[in-house]
Amino acid sequence: MAQALDEIKIGGLGASRKRVEDDRFLVGRGNYTDDFKLPGMLHMEILRSPLAHARIKSIDTSKAWQIPGVHMVLTGDMAAQHNLAWMPTISYDTQPVLATDKVRFQGQEIACVVADDPYIAKDGCEAIVVEYEPLPVIVNPYQAVAEGAPIIRDDKEGQTDNICYRWEVGDREGTERAFAQADVVSKIELHYPRSHPSPIECCGSIADYNPATTKLTVYMTTQAPHIIRAAVAIVAELPEHMIRIISPDIGGGFGNKVPVYPGYVCSILCSILLARPVKWIEDKTGNLISTHYARDIYYKGELALRKDGKILAVRFHCDSDNGSSFSDAQPTKFKIGLIHSAFGCYAIPFGYMTAQGHYTNKAPGGVAYRCSFRVTEAMFFQERAIQAAATDLGMDQAEFRRINLVKDQQFPFRTPYGFLLDSGQYEKCLDVALNAIGYKEFLREKEEARSQGRRLGIGISTMSEPLGAGNSREYDILGIKMFDSAELRVHPSGKAILKIGSKTQGQGHETTFAQIVTHELGIPAADILVQHGDTDNTPFGMGTYASRSTPTAGAATAMVARKIRAKARKLAAHLLEVSEEDVEWELGRFYVRGAPNNGVTIQECAMAAYGNMPDGMEPGLENNAYYDPPNFTWPFAAYIVTVEVDPETGVWDVLRMVAVDDCGVRINPMIVEGQIMGGMTEAYAMANMQFITYDAEGNCVGSNYMDYLLPTAWETPGFELHEVVTPSPHHPIGAKGIGECACVGGPAAFVNAVHDALDDTGVRNIDMPLLPHRVWEAMKYKRDISGMPPLKTDGG
Amino acid sequence: MEERRINVVVNGEPKSVDVEPRILLAHFLREVLGLTGTHIGCDTTNCGVCTVLVDGLPMKSCTMFAVMCDGHEVTTVEGLGMPSELHPIQQGFREEHGLQCGFCTPGMMLASKAILDENPNPTEEDIRWGLAGNLCRCTGYQNIVKAVLWAAEKMRSEGGAYTLETRSRR
Numbered sequence: 001m002a003q004a005l006d007e008i009k010i011g012g013l014g015a016s017r018k019r020v021e022d023d024r025f026l027v028g029r030g031n032y033t034d035d036f037k038l039p040g041m042l043h044m045e046i047l048r049s050p051l052a053h054a055r056i057k058s059i060d061t062s063k064a065w066q067i068p069g070v071h072m073v074l075t076g077d078m079a080a081q082h083n084l085a086w087m088p089t090i091s092y093d094t095q096p097v098l099a100t101d102k103v104r105f106q107g108q109e110i111a112c113v114v115a116d117d118p119y120i121a122k123d124g125c126e127a128i129v130v131e132y133e134p135l136p137v138i139v140n141p142y143q144a145v146a147e148g149a150p151i152i153r154d155d156k157e158g159q160t161d162n163i164c165y166r167w168e169v170g171d172r173e174g175t176e177r178a179f180a181q182a183d184v185v186s187k188i189e190l191h192y193p194r195s196h197p198s199p200i201e202c203c204g205s206i207a208d209y210n211p212a213t214t215k216l217t218v219y220m221t222t223q224a225p226h227i228i229r230a231a232v233a234i235v236a237e238l239p240e241h242m243i244r245i246i247s248p249d250i251g252g253g254f255g256n257k258v259p260v261y262p263g264y265v266c267s268i269l270c271s272i273l274l275a276r277p278v279k280w281i282e283d284k285t286g287n288l289i290s291t292h293y294a295r296d297i298y299y300k301g302e303l304a305l306r307k308d309g310k311i312l313a314v315r316f317h318c319d320s321d322n323g324s325s326f327s328d329a330q331p332t333k334f335k336i337g338l339i340h341s342a343f344g345c346y347a348i349p350f351g352y353m354t355a356q357g358h359y360t361n362k363a364p365g366g367v368a369y370r371c372s373f374r375v376t377e378a379m380f381f382q383e384r385a386i387q388a389a390a391t392d393l394g395m396d397q398a399e400f401r402r403i404n405l406v407k408d409q410q411f412p413f414r415t416p417y418g419f420l421l422d423s424g425q426y427e428k429c430l431d432v433a434l435n436a437i438g439y440k441e442f443l444r445e446k447e448e449a450r451s452q453g454r455r456l457g458i459g460i461s462t463m464s465e466p467l468g469a470g471n472s473r474e475y476d477i478l479g480i481k482m483f484d485s486a487e488l489r490v491h492p493s494g495k496a497i498l499k500i501g502s503k504t505q506g507q508g509h510e511t512t513f514a515q516i517v518t519h520e521l522g523i524p525a526a527d528i529l530v531q532h533g534d535t536d537n538t539p540f541g542m543g544t545y546a547s548r549s550t551p552t553a554g555a556a557t558a559m560v561a562r563k564i565r566a567k568a569r570k571l572a573a574h575l576l577e578v579s580e581e582d583v584e585w586e587l588g589r590f591y592v593r594g595a596p597n598n599g600v601t602i603q604e605c606a607m608a609a610y611g612n613m614p615d616g617m618e619p620g621l622e623n624n625a626y627y628d629p630p631n632f633t634w635p636f637a638a639y640i641v642t643v644e645v646d647p648e649t650g651v652w653d654v655l656r657m658v659a660v661d662d663c664g665v666r667i668n669p670m671i672v673e674g675q676i677m678g679g680m681t682e683a684y685a686m687a688n689m690q691f692i693t694y695d696a697e698g699n700c701v702g703s704n705y706m707d708y709l710l711p712t713a714w715e716t717p718g719f720e721l722h723e724v725v726t727p728s729p730h731h732p733i734g735a736k737g738i739g740e741c742a743c744v745g746g747p748a749a750f751v752n753a754v755h756d757a758l759d760d761t762g763v764r765n766i767d768m769p770l771l772p773h774r775v776w777e778a779m780k781y782k783r784d785i786s787g788m789p790p791l792k793t794d795g796g
Numbered sequence: 797m798e799e800r801r802i803n804v805v806v807n808g809e810p811k812s813v814d815v816e817p818r819i820l821l822a823h824f825l826r827e828v829l830g831l832t833g834t835h836i837g838c839d840t841t842n843c844g845v846c847t848v849l850v851d852g853l854p855m856k857s858c859t860m861f862a863v864m865c866d867g868h869e870v871t872t873v874e875g876l877g878m879p880s881e882l883h884p885i886q887q888g889f890r891e892e893h894g895l896q897c898g899f900c901t902p903g904m905m906l907a908s909k910a911i912l913d914e915n916p917n918p919t920e921e922d923i924r925w926g927l928a929g930n931l932c933r934c935t936g937y938q939n940i941v942k943a944v945l946w947a948a949e950k951m952r953s954e955g956g957a958y959t960l961e962t963r964s965r966r
Binding site for chain 1: 816818819826827830831832833834835836837838839840842843845872873874876877878879882886889890891893895896897898899900901902905923924925927928929930931932933934935936937938939940941
């Protein structure tokens with residue numbers, strides 16, 4: 001009797017398989033963009049605007065041209081000759097590549113210098129003389145709509161104000177009727193501060209245009225190489241088959257490496273003009289002040305409540321600060337991403353929301369920083385509003401959530417804003433979290449501590465987010481539907497190469513995607529090489545962001561493996577000399593029904609595909625699959641944080657942090673847990689210290705790591721992880737996205753905990769970041785702290 | 797710019813090279829010697845991905861000139877351990893999933909090496925304090941701390957068998 005394969009041992013579904021990627025990273029043999037050195041390669045540096053809003057009177061590049069070793073000084077006027085001074089954004093706006101008329105944010109690209117080495121290129125940038133005429137500066141949405149505000153985008157025909165979009169969704173009348181019946185209306189105003197995803201590796205590219213073949217190869221830090229290829233074809237007017245985008249190892253992305261940036265475009269143009277490879281590696285300040293930011297949304301919302309705790313309706317408005325271009329990375333028809341996924345996990349009958357976007361003199365962006373589009377803001381607003389509502393009703397915050405969470409038997413559940421939640425066990429997750437933290441005991445401890453003058457607090461955040469865009473009926477980017485793909489080649493010896501349309505940014509696709517094939521075919525994971533990130537050698541895909549790799553490319557991987565198995569079954573029938581209907585499958589092996597000893601392995605089938613196929617069968621064992629997900633996957637999370645706030649200083653320490661995640665079937669539990677801990681650290685960072693703001697002149701505060709605070713190992717708390725598993729009913733292996741849940745749901749847990757510690761002060765809201773002096777001020781003067789430091793919108 | 801001759805021992809190998817005085821150690825290692833395992837992150841001595849050991853002490857090579865290493869010994873990740881013979885710190889990072897995108901990893905491991913050289917039996921707190929000059933955006937540090945604890949235990953159990961001088965000569 002043949003021994004059944006142990007799926008865990010061969011690295012299949014559920015195995016905490018050690019990572020394949022580590023082999024090269026641990027010995028310094030990773031291949032990041034900056035590690036490539038091409039023959040004849042030149043280096044490019046960018047000159048950026050020191051001013052946030054100014055007319056350019058003149059640009060004198062003559063001194064830069066004279067520096068030995070300088071090959072090119074490119075300005076906006078020169079780029080305009082190639083129709084490249086401006087480029088389209090993903091949100092159907094335009095963005096300058098190199099400034100011609102005006103600069104509209106600090107850090108905007110003005111010129112670039114190409115030289116023998118980056119030091120000379122920097123010398124060249126310093127030798128350029130730019131004369132500016134400063135203009136009035138706008139740094140928030142309220143200034144943008146104030147009377148007499150200068151029109152920032154006067155380059156756009158017909159643009160007479162600083163509004164870049166208006167959007168609404170939901171049932172306005174139904175919501176109004178529900179509000180009329182409310183016992184209590186709970187209102188809150190919130191701000192999610194501007195942040196930057198800030199991967200440690202900055203952006204960069206090496207453009208290599210070969211004038212002999214007319215092929216353009218670009219090595220670049222991108223999370224979405226195939227989309228970039230399409231964009232380059234449009235922007236640079238090059239034929240798509242003559243463009244090859246190679247996205248090698250990426251030093252973190254978190255959404256920052258999805259868009260097309262001027263630096264990429266300039267390196268391509270310079271390479272074409274000079275007929276030599278041109279490398280551009282951004283510095284940290286360039287990355288922080290010019291590449292796409294995240295968040296920066298103001299929320300005004302209200303919940304219609306019944307006295308017994310039931311939420312009858314939700315209504316809110318968001319004002320987004322979009323910077324100098326409307327360039328949010330989001331599906332076409334959604335102007336403020338999926339912010340209407342807010343309140344989805346609660347069974348609320350009616351909802352209505354509006355949103356308005358504003359041009360300001362700040363860097364453009366609005367990327368999905370470790371989240372589905374604008375979902376982090378959605379869930380933060382939701383959970384802050386939920387806590388405020390529980391307070392207004394005088395109800396326990398856990399109980400209030402329990403009353404309103406969608407019940408297990410209600411799935412699939414349609415939210416008032418139109419989403420369809422696929423599955424979940426929300427109350428169970430909440431209970432696991434409450435038990436783990438010891439909720440009731442903590443409330444007693446808190447009361448006891450309060451009587452001794454100590455301030456303890458507990459914060460809860462429960463949420464479900466839409467991950468894995470999208471279904472192609474509703475979700476597209478630049479007209480391209482949001483599916484993904486996989487191609488599987490099984491070689492004669494049974495070893496295989498899997499090529500995926502998605503791309504890793506550190507999540508470990510090379511490890512986990514092989515595990516999906518192992519689960520489907522029984523080929524040991526060690527025998528499967530996963531390739532990605534090279535447009536010439538992988539099938540078309542939309543890239544990695546919005547936790548979409550596993551829901552889409554992961555599903556495509558399972559589907560292509562099933563196609564391979566279907567063909568292998570025919571080969572097995574041929575080898576076993578029985579009809580296909582008499583062949584049974586177990587992991588890694590076909591056998592004759594009723595005669596389990598009479599079988600052939602998947603490897604034997606692979607060999608037969610090349611050497612012993614039945615008459616009439618096409619040789620080979622290769623295939624591909626394009627997967628169009630029927631829906632998002634909807635993971636659920638319950639996060640609970642306990643803190644102690646120092647009444648003298650406003651410093652708060654995390655006592656415990658419990659995370660319960662239900663992301664469906666876990667392909668590699670070790671990697672899932674790594675993702676959760678990483679996301680939770682970013683959540684902690686945003687609650688605590690990580691923000692970007694601007695002074696009245698539009699100077700970016702947070703333009704380097706001395707000002708832009710990221711948590712280190714010292715202040716980052718420890719995390720206690722728990723799991724609940726509700727398989728996604730529509731994903732081939734039941735998996736859901738997970739890389740972003742903690743970053744999305746986490747911030748509110750920390751912020752709610754600090755507010756809970758201040759629950760006797762009457763303080764309703766302190767906007768993030770909860771810096772000690774803000775908490776102290778709120779506590780001391782018993783007042784709310786709104787807006788961004790150092791600019792405040794409350795005039796306080 | 798006029799170049800200057802420096803003599804520096806890198807991963808056990810003596811090098812004698814003419815360099816511009818303004819070239820940073822990180823660029824010297826990456827561009828002149830081709831040791832691209834040392835990464836560059838922030839330019840302001842905050843992120844620590846460029847951490848190397850100079851005479852055994854952790855240094856941020858993006859804020860040190862190559863000429864300052866004249867007459868000194870530099871250890872990079874390439875000198876820590878080879879694929880066939882990983883250093884316990886490298887093994888620890890693999891075993892405890894102490895890395896994701898891998899960009900901070902070389903600097904993180906060399907900073908860890910400095911911690912363990914000074915204190916072979918560190919507490920979690922010692923490690924967190926010792927790594928406070930190295931940023932990671934992917935892992936949340938918990939597994940990095942576990943990785944260093946794993947390595948510490950392995951190195952103690954094997955009694956100082958891991959001296960870089962013997963391992964790094966190729």
